[in-house]
Amino acid sequence: MKKLLCGLLVTLALGGCASNTIKQNIEKDYKSVSIDYPNASLKFMNNFKVAGNAGINNYFGEYTVEKNNGIKIKIKGTTMMAGPINEMNNEKSFIKVLDNVDSYKIDGNYLYFYEKGEQVLKFVK
Structure with missing residues (x-):
């Protein structure tokens, strides 16, 4: 029983370290360099929160790393400002793309x- 408990504690401790390393690597402010979303921004914060600007409106939500x-x-909400219809549609598209993301890569400042x-x-720091 002691061996099982010790093994479980070691596994949890190592898993927590990996998660914290990933979290520390991604917790930064980013600006979109994607052609489709030139005015978007993204900020990963502590407690697995995310926020930014989708072009016109600000948004907020949560993230998990795997x-x-x-x-x-998961974008939980946005402000409700109006803008040109094409920019509003672009903003909806950006939020949908963020919600569908399933993996990431950090390469230098990107x-x-x-x-x-x-x-x-694609974002840059």
């Missing part, structure tokens, strides 16, 4: 998001 660079982002293996967003 093994093998997996990530899930953060890449992927959906089913295809790059969908």
Whole structure:
């Protein structure tokens, strides 16, 4: 029983370290360099919160990091300002893309998001 408990504690401790390392690597402010979303921004904060600007409106939500660079982002809400219809549609598209992201890669100052293996967003610190 003691061996099982010790093994479980070691596993949890190591898993927590990996999660914290990933979290520390991604917790930064980013600006979109994606052609489709030139005015978008993204900030990963502590407590697995995310916020930013989608072009016109600010948004906020939560994220979880998973093994093998997996990530899930859930946008919980946005401000309700109006703007030109094409920019509003672009904003809705951006939020939907963020909600569908399933993995990421950090390369230097760049953060890449992927959906089913295809790059969908690119940000810079």
